Structures are given as structure tokens and as C-alpha cells.
Amino acid sequence: MAGPIDRLILLSALTGLLACxxxxxxxxxxxxxxxxxxxxxxxxxxxxxxxxxxTYVFPERRGPAIDRLAAAAAQGRYDTADPVVxxxxxxxxxxxxxxxxxxxxxxxxxxxxxxxxxxxxxxxARQIAIEAEIARHTNHGLAEMRILPGNIRYLRIEGFPWxxxxxxxxxxxxxxxxxxxxxxxxxxxGNGGGWIQASKYLISHFVDADALIATFHRPNGETTQYRAAxxxxxxxxxxxxxYILIDGRSRSAAEMVAYTFQQYRxxxxxxxxxxxxxxxxxxxxxxxxxxxxxxxGRTVQPISGTDWEGAGxxxxxxxxxxxxxxxxxxxxxxxxxxxxxxxxxxxxxLWSRPALEAALNPVTLDxxxxxxxxxxxxxxxxxxxxxxxxxxxxxxxxxxLSAMNRDGLFQAIDNDTLRVRIxxxxxxxxxxxPAWSTQYRR
Numbered sequence: 001m002a003g004p005i006d007r008l009i010l011l012s013a014l015t016g017l018l019a020c021x022x023x024x025x026x027x028x029x030x031x032x033x034x035x036x037x038x039x040x041x042x043x044x045x046x047x048x049x050x051x052x053x054x055t056y057v058f059p060e061r062r063g064p065a066i067d068r069l070a071a072a073a074a075q076g077r078y079d080t081a082d083p084v085v086x087x088x089x090x091x092x093x094x095x096x097x098x099x100x101x102x103x104x105x106x107x108x109x110x111x112x113x114x115x116x117x118x119x120x121x122x123x124x125a126r127q128i129a130i131e132a133e134i135a136r137h138t139n140h141g142l143a144e145m146r147i148l149p150g151n152i153r154y155l156r157i158e159g160f161p162w163x164x165x166x167x168x169x170x171x172x173x174x175x176x177x178x179x180x181x182x183x184x185x186x187x188x189x190g191n192g193g194g195w196i197q198a199s200k201y202l203i204s205h206f207v208d209a210d211a212l213i214a215t216f217h218r219p220n221g222e223t224t225q226y227r228a229a230x231x232x233x234x235x236x237x238x239x240x241x242x243y244i245l246i247d248g249r250s251r252s253a254a255e256m257v258a259y260t261f262q263q264y265r266x267x268x269x270x271x272x273x274x275x276x277x278x279x280x281x282x283x284x285x286x287x288x289x290x291x292x293x294x295x296x297g298r299t300v301q302p303i304s305g306t307d308w309e310g311a312g313x314x315x316x317x318x319x320x321x322x323x324x325x326x327x328x329x330x331x332x333x334x335x336x337x338x339x340x341x342x343x344x345x346x347x348x349x350l351w352s353r354p355a356l357e358a359a360l361n362p363v364t365l366d367x368x369x370x371x372x373x374x375x376x377x378x379x380x381x382x383x384x385x386x387x388x389x390x391x392x393x394x395x396x397x398x399x400x401l402s403a404m405n406r407d408g409l410f411q412a413i414d415n416d417t418l419r420v421r422i423x424x425x426x427x428x429x430x431x432x433x434p435a436w437s438t439q440y441r442r
Contacts, residue, residue, distance in 0.1 A: 193252025
């Protein structure tokens with residue numbers, strides 16, 4: 001969660017300038033690479049085993065990983081002059097031995113060369129300035145806020161950057177926005193993670209003050225606890241139903257949010273299982289041009305006593321991530337309707353439900369099926385032309401209709417507040433406020 005790889009993925013997600021290669025995969029093969037000598041292979045393997053033996057956060061997995069590398073080397077599996085292939089095979093064996101996506105080897109001579117150079121004066125300050133500028137241009141990852149029908153509040157978070165004295169106030173505004181909703185949807189689909197300070201600050205708004213969010217363990221026995229903030233300018237959010245949207249590209253700090261909501265039973269998770277990246281990783285230079293990623297910290301959630309590393313966070317409601325928002329809205333509507341009195345919010349909930357169902361289950365009617373709905377109803381009529389149905393009423397322009405289901409419910413294409421329900425004897429012209437709906441009879 002604030003490791004170097006997470007920072008790289010965060011910058012890539014927010015700027016679109018860097019390529020997000022899957023963790024564990026090798027760097028793109030260069031057109032020409034110098035051959036890897038047998039002595040270099042042996043030295044690289046010894047360096048890799050030494051780093052795993054001293055810095056890998058899971059002591060019980062160190063032995064199996066090292067033994068797997070030694071056995072593969074003895075069998076000649078790594079006898080290749082291609083450094084890219086060498087890195088691929090080492091990564092495959094490390095993954096097979098540990099199931100840890102943060103433990104891998106890449107052939108990356110450019111990174112290796114820069115890692116071996118002394119740090120330039122002000123290098124850290126320049127990097128922080130770059131990250132801060134990106135955070136400002138992306139509203140600190142808070143990419144979209146919307147009020148959905150029935151006062152369901154939606155927030156999409158693309159990443160978790162953190163800039164001292166700036167990101168917190170941005171979240172304060174977003175939390176005030178969410179606090180005004182009758183239900184809340186937080187969209188973490190495609191969120192590649194970032195800084196734990198940001199995810200912790202978000203979580204703080206939904207749990208009690210000083211609640212333990214997670215404990216981070218280091219190989220040397222050091223632990224760091226992350227607890228909910230005591231004071232929040234926008235206050236805590238308690239009461240409204242909450243839905244978190246996730247997918248296979250939700251990782252790291254985004255997974256921490258989803259996992260905490262799951263364990264504390266703060267809301268429902270809608271979508272697909274997340275990637276499964278819970279550990280903190282560091283990178284080590286391995287001659288003659290490799291980059292070794294090793295998990296050097298692990299997360300322990302206080303309720304489960306474990307984390308989501310390798311397994312991901314399972315959704316409460318499994319769904320196609322592309323449809324997760326519509327499904328979350330439907331579930332929110334069904335929660336809200338029983339306690340919503342007559343008035344605009346209720347009308348909006350009732351009106352949006354068929355539209356969401358139509359979006360999830362689109363229908364296409366052929367010309368024969370459409371013609372069956374044509375007819376005259378007093379002053380109004382439904383006419384078929386140009387492979388579509390049209391609503392005609394006196395002194396009004398005709399409205400082209402789109403089928404919402406197979407049972408006679410249609411939406412006006414040019415007016416999202418106008419629908420018709422067609423039955424053999426009655427044509428209902430439906431409006432958002434039912435008081436303005438009209439019936440026409442044959």
C-alpha cells in the first residue's frame with residue numbers, strides 16, 4: 001500500500017502516461033539484450049535467495065521459495081542466455097512456491113542502472129512535487145460525484161494519492177457530499193491503489209473514532225497500527241446503505257477499503273473478486289540488470305486476523321463489473337422504497353427502477369413484434385413506421401419509442417421523463433409524477 005510499485009501504478013492510473021503491466025510479469029523484451037553468462041545467472045540466484053532469506057515478510061515461505069529456486073537451478077531450468085526468459089522462469093517458480101504476486105523478478109537494465117547511482121540532491125523532493133501536481137490535477141483521485149435518482153450519492157475514486165494538507169480537505173468535501181445521500185455508492189473499479197493515508201482517511205468516515213483498521217508487520221518484528229482518525233471536519237457517516245463497486249483491477253489500498261467494509265459489515269461489495277495485493281513491496285537491484293520485488297510488509301486486519309493477499313476480496317454480490325453500478329442502484333432502491341413517503345424521491349426511485357432493469361436486460365423487438373403494439377386509443381395512437389413505434393397525440397409532436405421490456409413498456413427516445421405502457425385496451429402515457437400520467441382507451 002504505499003510501496004514503490006503501488007506508487008508507480010497509482011501514477012500510471014491517474015496520468016495515463018505509464019503502462020500498467022501486470023504485477024509479476026517481466027519488462028518488455030528489448031530488441032537486443034546482451035547474453036546472460038552462466039556466472040551471472042549463478043550470482044543473480046544467490047543474490048535473490050539472500051534477499052528472500054532476510055527481507056521476505058513471511059518467514060515460513062522463505063525456505064520453500066529458496067528450495068524451489070535451488071531445485072530448478074539444479075535441473076537446468078535457468079540455463080538460458082536470455083535474461084528476459086531467465087526472469088520469467090524465476091518469477092514463475094517464486095509465484096508457484098509462495099502465491100505472492102509481489103514477489104517477482106524483472107529484467108529492467110534502465111531501472112537497475114538508475115538504482116545503482118547515488119541519489120541526486122533533491123531527488124525525493126522532485127518526486128514528491130510530481131506526485132502532488134498529479135494529485136491536484138486529478139482532484140486527489142476523486143474523479144466523479146453524482147446524485148442519482150432518489151438522492152443516491154455516487155463517488156468514483158480512481159486512485160489514492162496523498163498530499164499533506166491538501167488531500168484531506170478534498171476528501172472532506174467529498175464526504176460532505178456523500179453524507180447528504182439516502183444511499184451511498186463508492187466506485188473502486190479499476191482503482192490501482194496508492195497511499196494508505198488516503199484509504200485510511202476514507203475509511204475513518206465510516207467507523208468509530210480510533211477503530212483499528214489494520215496492523216502492518218515487518219520482517220524484523222516491527223509493527224505499525226493504522227487507526228481511524230478521531231476528528232473529521234465533515235463528521236462520520238452512519239445509517240445510509242453503502243455499496244462498494246469492485247473488480248479484478250481493484251488492488252492494494254482500494255482492496256483495503258473493500259476488505260475493511262466487508263469485515264466491519266459496513267456495506268455490500270458489488271462486482272468481481274479483486275486482484276489480491278495486500279503486501280507492501282520493495283525493489284532490489286540484482287546484477288547484471290534485474291529488478292527484484294520482495295514483499296517486505298504484510299497487512300493484518302483485526303477482525304479476520306489475516307488479509308486478502310493472493311485471494312482478493314470477494315464481492316457480496318457477484319456480478320459483471322460493467323453492470324455493478326446498475327445492480328447497486330437496484331439494491332439501494334429496494335432498500336429505500338419501503339421507508340420513502342410519497343414525493344419526488346419516491347417518484348424518482350420508482351421511475352428509475354424499470355430503466356435500470358432495461359439496462360441490465362436489454363430487449364430488441366423485430367418489426368412483427370412492434371406492429372402488434374400499434375393501435376388507436378381515442379385521441380392518441382401508436383403507429384409503426386421506420387422499424388419503430390411512435391406515440392401520436394393531438395397538438396404534440398410524435399415521440400419515437402424504445403422497448404424497455406417485452407410486455408409493452410416503452411421509453412420515449414427524446415424525453416427521458418415520458419414512457420408509455422401499451423395493453424390491448426388501454427394506452428398509459430406515464431410521467432415521473434404519476435399525477436401527470438394519462439390514460440387513453442380504445
